[in-house]
Amino acid sequence: MIQQHEFSPRRHNCLNELTMQSRLMTDDENKNGKKSDWFRLNLTGPVKNFSGTLCQLTYITTLVIKNNNLERLPAELGNLVNLVNLDASCNRLHSLPTTIGDLTELRALILNDNKIVDLPSEIGRLLNLRHFNLNDNPLSAEVSSMYGDGSDSNIRRMIRYYMDYFYLYNVHSSPPPRQWRRLAEPNKNGFAFTLMCYNLLSPNYATPVMYPYCPSWALSWDYRRRAILDEIRIYHANIICLQEIRTD
Secondary structure, three states: OOOHHHHOOOOOOOOOEEOOOOOOOOHHHHHOOOOOOOOEEEOOOOOOOOOHHHHHOOOOOEEEOOOOOOOOOOHHHHHOOOOOEEEOOOOOOOOOOHHHHHOOOOOEEEOOOOOOOOOOHHHHHOOOOOEEEOOOOOOOHHHHHHHOOOOHHHHHHHHHHHHHHHHHHHOOOOOOOOOOOOOOOOOOOOOOOOEEEEOOOOOOOOOOOOOOOOOHHHHOHHHHHHHHHHHHHHHOOOEEEEOOOOOO
């Protein structure tokens, strides 16, 4: 769990905090290509609405909107693709937008003291997430069971669970057929043959640790075996090389 003081500018002195007294760039400055020199947005107070317009500040890496009266976050939140830290604790949030999954650089997500019951499956896309605080929320029995004490191991299992669920129900098509590129035209008078090679077949190597971005069901040998056999039948290769097969 991250303590509130961990977002303090004193601990992250490379960040310049934007307060209510700070100045936003004018339209002319934006048009002239002027770059902002701050990366932290802090809106703390009795704020009831977080405007999606603020999500045009795609360069910010830390967003602190704690201690407000927010009941929802805009879908435009997903535009903040450089966001590393998000603290929306102590609000009235009932849910998260599905676009939360677009924040793939996110490492800290602080949501304690809200009214969150369930999480969107897009949470499974946050593979860089290291700190996730859901304390003091009315979590459903399923989410509460996975979250437990909020330990690192529980968070990793939770992210993988949502990743499996997300890709199982949101990816509805197989990869497109491979586009073959001929490096040279075969000599009609010569001998030509086709070769197919598959690597990393053994479950001992295709593990979630080696491929954390891949759903568990896609790593399973039964799933991969069916895909490999289908391609073998389709391409009719003269020579087939299957590497790293478990022999037991």
